[in-house]
Amino acid sequence: MFTKHETYPAALLEFVAEANKAVKALPPLFPLSSSVAVNPFLGQTGEPLAVAAARMARVAGARITPERAHWAAKFDAGEIGIEDLRDALASAGTRFGQPDLVSVKTALRTESAPLSALPTVAELAADVSGIDWPGLIEDRIGVWASSHFDQGQALWQPNRTGGAFSSWREFASRDLTPEIHGLKGFGAFVAATNRSHWRAIGRASEALGVSAGAAGTAYHRWLITLGGWAQYARYLLWQAELDGQADNTAAELLAIRMVFDEALFHLYKEQIDSRWAEVAAQHEMPVTPSRDLVIDAVLQDAAERAQQRKLSGVLTSRQPRLTAGRPAVQAAFCIDVRSEVFRRMLEAQDAGIETIGFAGFFGLASAHRAAGSDVIETRGPVLLQAGVSSKAAEPDSADRNRRYAARAKRAWGRFKLAAVSSFAFVEATGPLYVSKLLRDSLGRPAGAKPDPAPQLDPLIGLDARIGMAKSVLAAMSLTENFARIVMLAGHGADVTNNPHESALQCGACGGHAGDVNARLLAGLLNDAQVREGLQGEGISIPADTLFLPALHHTTTDAVTLYEQDLPGQDWKADVAQLKRWLDGAGRLARAERAARLPRAKGEADIARRAGDWAELRPEWGLAGCQALIAAPRQRTEGADLSGNTFLHNYDWQADEGFGVLELIMTAPVQVASWISLQYYGSTVAPQLFGGGNKLLHNVAGGIGVLEGNGGALRPGLPWQSVHDGEAFQHDPLRLTVIIEAPREAMTDILKRHANVRELFDNRWLSLIAMDSEGKLAWRYDGELQWSPFQPEDQRRRAIAAE
Helix, strand or coil, X not given: CCCCCCCCCHHHHHHHHHHHHHHHCCCCCCCXXXXXXXXXXXXXXXXXXXXXXHHHHHHHCCCCCCCHHHHHHHHHCCCCCHHHHHHHXXXXXXXXXXXXXXXXXXXXXXXXXXXXXXXXXXHHHHHHHCCXXXXXXXXXXXXXXXXXXXXXXXXXXXXXXXXXXXXXXXXHCCCCHHHHCCCCCHHHHHHCCCCCHHHHHHHXXXXXXXXXXXXXXXXXXXXXXXXXXXXXXXXXXXXXXXXXXXXXXXXXXXXXXXXXXXXXXXXXXHHHHHHHHHHHHHHHCCCCCCHHHHHHHHHHHHHHHHHHHHHHHHHHCXXXXXXXXXXXXXXXXXXXXXXXXXXXXXXXXXCCEEEEEECCCCCCCEEEECCCCCCEEEECCCCCCCCEEEEECCCHHHHHHHHHHHHHHHHHHHHHHCCCHHHHHHHHHHHHHHHHHHHHHCCCCCCCCCCCCEEECCCCCHHHHHHHHHHHHHHCCCCCCCCCEEEEEEEECCCCCCCCHHHHCEHHHCCECCHHHHHHHHHHHCCHHHHHHHHCCCCCCCCCCEEEEEEEECCCCEEEECHHHCCCCCCHHHHHHHHHHHHHHHHHHHHXXXXXXXXXXXXXXXXHHHCXXXXXXXXXXXXXXXXXXXXXXXXXXXXXXXXXXXXXXXXXXXXXXXXXXHHHHHCHHHHXXXXXXXXXXXXXXXHHHCCCCHHHEEEECCCEEEECCCCCEECCCCHHHCECXXXXXXXXXXXXXXXXXXXXXXXXXXXXXXXXXXXXXXXXXXXXXXXXXXXXXXXXXECCEXXXXXCHHHHHHHHHHC
């Protein structure tokens, strides 16, 4: 964003535009306090996988598809068939040259050529000098950035006035480390740069001979070298744009990185001038995939088609329960794949139990204030602005006492960590912590008491509350035949000593647990005035129906019921029975999950692992996610989906105008795609998109983690979140979205939402229409066109007839 009275020449404006595009090519990195899964290819969804692979090869030297040996093993095992390869080839198009079947089969036995990024000036300077300039730059920027972006972890805060570039100029002009290593006069060079980061970018581009045509991928390349710092700056822009504002932090980081290379170019110009000119010329070339990258994209598509055939068989062979009449219990869970296992086990407890899948924020994206706190937590999807506000309601005296206790705890913590008192503290009070150390070492951390029941802003009128309740119930396809107990279960993870804890919480709740949202909705639907108003909207909730808020603990598969929120005791016997069913379901779910967890001997080990501060894999999170199904529960009931499928209840025949379908395709589908692609990226390109090794993590500024003592933040998921030490626990497949709805309605929604359409048109997601019998019937081919989806038996007959 430019200053109000400053003007820039037209040539510089071209560089500004390219810099802003390069910034948008990065994914945001949300801070650890509210970490959510992010699609690492967010800036590449407008192009197909092969082109994105060529782009990432140029700017990062990274493969973004699995090694071919991975697909060869699946082909040899029969998991990928010849028909899958044929179909993938037929849909690949001819834009970049279409390989034939023989070439693809041959490629399975040969590794593709190694990839390397176009070098930066720092890398060329390192080649001729033997000095690790890229490492030194990463270190010095990391030292400054850890302080500049600190969110309260450090006791002494730096001066942040003037923005990132101004702060860095002040730091770097006094930092002697680059000069000690041979970059003479660097401090003076920095001090002489223009105070405007835009002008610094323009000057560096001119000095380095980077044209506007080369700037796109050249800038992207420099930003990639900044790792998570650039992605955190992209998050700041993301948040600003949600508020209708702008933020230039990422562009300022680009300027910082370019100043280093500009200084190095002046120092080593004679040795690297010609080589750098070649690099700049290559950055001007269009991003075009090689034949190897095209084949890799075909293999990726073939593997996903094979998985879809397998899923079709599982759904076709399911054995749904025979249920009729009023359910004994209806239990609504977040569509998070971890709930699929628990829902299946809960339904097995009794034929009268019906489960429902719905986004875990339960339609109430809330700006929430916890008890004794003034911090506003966004309890909703990061794609949306908070629609309501809420707070934990308690008497003023209790709130005041809670705040006094929190202040005393903070003061005590500062005393423990202060430069002067920390050593004396250990000497004097260390023995008093023996019991706590023993308790934590044995995996028995103290449990926290839940907050008082949250309440919506009282300024939200009755008509608005009725409207919210109607919208949520309609979106859940729950407008009739209510059970006596309707359990609304958010989800959260119980772990200790885990910087990435929030990543295991509810992504639809902004990286927080879903308890607040479940309790808010239960309070809304238990309100007598709201129920009376819903009758006028055609939704009649029986007087004996109770909405019971709950929290599904995904790490332990225990369920907490917030009975303290209940309006009365008339349901005491029903709640007691529900607890028995939940206990039984929990035991079965833990037994199934324990089989995947390293060193877990059975379901009894699960709770212990959650409290073990040395446990690297307390749970698998959403590893293994492969599909999202939006359909009535009877279409998936009785099918063992192995905890890899998001299940969203949806009845299109009750969706007048297809408003709910539009909501599903534009919100839950996009959130699920972020989750799926983050696991995909962290698996196929761990050095670029992964979070590194948990054993080496150090928290930096409360924002993210460093792998070691310095350098760039590591974005994405830790290695231990996708790999068990011997093999991957996440199969790198892009998400398949299956919806039971008329194709015409889905096509119409894609026409109106270009950002959703490009995900499907460029195959970052697959879209399949389910018919009224629960079979996969039609495949979306892109460009608003559909073709029949052939189950395996039909395909075999077609191949035999050839």
